[in-house]
Amino acid sequence: MDTVTTFAVIGALGIGSQWLAWRFQLPAIVLMLVAGVVAGPVTGLLNPEDSFGELLKPIIAVAVAVILFEGGLTLNFKGLRDAGPSVLRLVIIGAPLGWVLSALAIRYGAGLSWESAIVFGGIMIVTGPTVITPLLRQARMQARPAQILKWEAIVNDPIGALAAVLAYEVVAALYTAHSVGDAFWHLAQGIVVAGVLGYLGGWFIARTFNRGKVPEYMKVPVLFGSVLAIYAASDNMLHESGLLAVTVMGVVLANAHLPSLEEIRRFKEHATVILVSGVFILLAASLTVEQLGSINLRMVLFVAIVVLVVRPVTVLTSLIGTKLPWRERAMIAWIGPRGVVLVAVSGLFGTQLTALGIEDGQNLTPLAFALVAGTVVLHGFSMAPLARRLGLTSNAVPGLMIVGGSRWAVNLATALNKADIPTMIVDRNWFRLRSARDAGLKVYHGEILSETAEHTLDLTPYGMVLAATDNNDYNALVGTDLGPEFGRGQVFQVGRSDEAEGRRALPATLGGRAFGDGIPYEEFMRREADGWAFRITKLTEEFGLDDYLAVNEGAHILGRIKESGLLLYDGKLPETIPAGTRILTFMRKQEARNAE
Structure with a gap:
């Protein structure tokens, strides 16, 4: 040879x-x-x-x-x-x-x-x-x-x-x-x-x-x-x-x-x-x-x-x-x-x-x-x-760490917490964490990319990251930096406003996977102000995925919750979701009441 x-x-x-x-x-x-x-x-x-x-x-x-x-x-x-x-x-x-x-x-x-x-x-x-x-x-x-x-x-x-x-x-x-x-x-x-x-x-x-x-x-x-x-x-x-x-x-x-x-x-x-x-x-x-x-x-x-x-x-x-x-x-x-x-x-x-x-x-x-x-x-x-x-294992399922303390991010974390999915809100601004603190959520005040966070922040309970700030470049930086730690497939970020940025837009190879349908941060904020909410619904044999989508046409399915933990989608939904699975959706409150 x-x-x-x-x-x-x-x-x-x-x-x-x-x-x-x-x-x-x-x-x-x-x-x-x-x-x-x-x-x-x-x-x-x-x-x-x-x-x-x-x-x-x-x-x-x-x-x-x-x-x-x-x-x-x-x-x-x-x-x-x-x-x-x-x-x-x-x-x-x-x-x-x-x-x-x-x-x-x-x-x-x-x-x-x-x-x-x-x-x-x-x-x-x-x-x-x-x-x-x-x-x-x-x-x-x-x-x-x-x-x-x-x-x-x-x-x-x-x-x-x-x-x-x-x-x-x-x-x-x-x-x-x-x-x-x-x-x-x-x-x-x-x-x-x-x-x-x-x-x-x-x-x-x-x-x-x-x-x-x-x-x-x-x-x-x-x-x-x-x-x-x-x-x-x-x-x-x-x-x-x-x-x-x-x-x-x-x-x-x-x-x-x-x-x-x-x-x-x-x-x-x-x-x-x-x-x-x-x-x-x-x-x-x-x-x-x-x-x-x-x-x-x-x-x-x-x-x-x-x-x-x-x-x-x-x-x-x-x-x-x-x-x-x-x-x-x-x-x-x-x-x-x-x-x-x-x-x-x-x-x-x-x-x-x-x-x-x-x-x-x-x-x-x-x-x-x-x-x-x-x-x-x-x-x-x-x-x-x-x-x-020896009793040294963590019994909790892997959770989600959200970078950015906006109102809709707090609402997302609250919905996941109710479903027994550990969540934590991370933000550099103490005042932006106020809503999360008032909701009783776990928070971290500091720069997630700093050496201090690397040495002091325990990431063991979290299996996924969502970069959800109002800065596309920072979201991409978070996704790129934390990708090797969590795995590229487990790092997400809100959609980028590339149409507005034009040639200044970051390459698609940087950052994490698109969260949900790639909805930008501003759109999440607008819909949240218009009365949209995060809901978790359990599918059954009698009421499967097709039935759910037929009743809630405008709902965005963002992920599903299995016994092993949370699974987020990047806009590509699976053809079938088995009965007994709980799905995470973003929809208008009226539609949410209908779903319930």
Whole structure:
């Protein structure tokens, strides 16, 4: 298979696995593992070493550098301070303790050398934010334990990568130096060179962006090129220091208060998904039959020790003295799935350790795959049942968050509340929330797109968003920003007044789905003033959808309520709605009385 075809197959397998995981609500990492192993050692369809030759290691190294830079971008010190005492303890106490216990588990459980154990133990601090988030959504866990698990994964992501890089630098210094003194001098050089270059790179980018020296459309390309340049420069000055440099660069930028940081983060998230998928497929396909056969009882023992001993001891020790109930501590102590970052970084360091003469370095990749597969399967299937057993699940159906405190939005939220659908009104203006407060609705006063809302607002009870302000551009911004959080199909906005805006109208690709029949905000306000109201009606065998539409010709069906929650329509009604379903409509009050 030629190189271009190999790239195409890797892309199709990686992105295809991600899509199938989203479509069928399965862990993407398991599907990518199966796809890579089947395409590689099982069928021989992919053989990365034959296809890429000497380029294989640089390709993986550059991809891991971008992944580590992305991890550094998530380490905001202010966010760490605001994350809460439990998360701080899991970072300050849990990360070092987990590193030590993981290294011991690798040394005595898996039987690897101390050098491999120290490096692999560092990256094992990471609990996999891309894995935990979908598991939390499926389990519908209560807010506090879910937030602690989420923030632990986010904050420890760059810390674990940094620990692995530093551990490797120590091992490399000891193996390449002629004496212990030379080893420490080499290590100090590596840390200084990487730290200085990473800091200068981040400082220069932040200063250039803040002064407007780079146009908006070039910021992401300039940043991407700068990451590669810093990585290459640091690596050329001192071998294997590039990964530490780009991680430091990411941390500097994360705390530089860049106004365009959110757009940069969104791009790097997309790039990381592509790179992580590619690296994962490459590493899985690079496994040999002998390496697969090396997954023996010692590796199973290692996974068992990590799950049953290392994780519980680390969490329970870190949370001593906190006010968390024992049920929440037990849940957090059990959940610790590892993700693709563990495999990507361990695959690179395994190759480099082998090059240093540490033969068992080649076992890091199969060991990482065993740990990822074991923890994802165990925690993926046990999280929801255990949460229910401990009474930590949310019994409420997923609700609707409405951005904008207009009268008709309050009336919509009131109708949904009566139907036991959780709703919340969000607005930046305290006075516009007065009607919602008077109606007894849950409100949030603040900017929904701010970091404060991201850190303090619990979105767990809400499965949908409706942007319903009088500003089309802001509605589109809300839909675009919250789309990755809720899913594009779950973000709606009121119709746009594009006819009035003409060429100034925003592209249809931005924002959320049209709410209802695409009625604009002004039309909702006018109809509400003319006596229109929101009503919820239950269909029966005797009075189905056709009967309802025949009686209420002017009614707009906006959605339906099932046992699983609210389902909004974007103007395209289904051909049939089963009996027993409640439908949400917008109609004149006289017609509403007739419907009742």
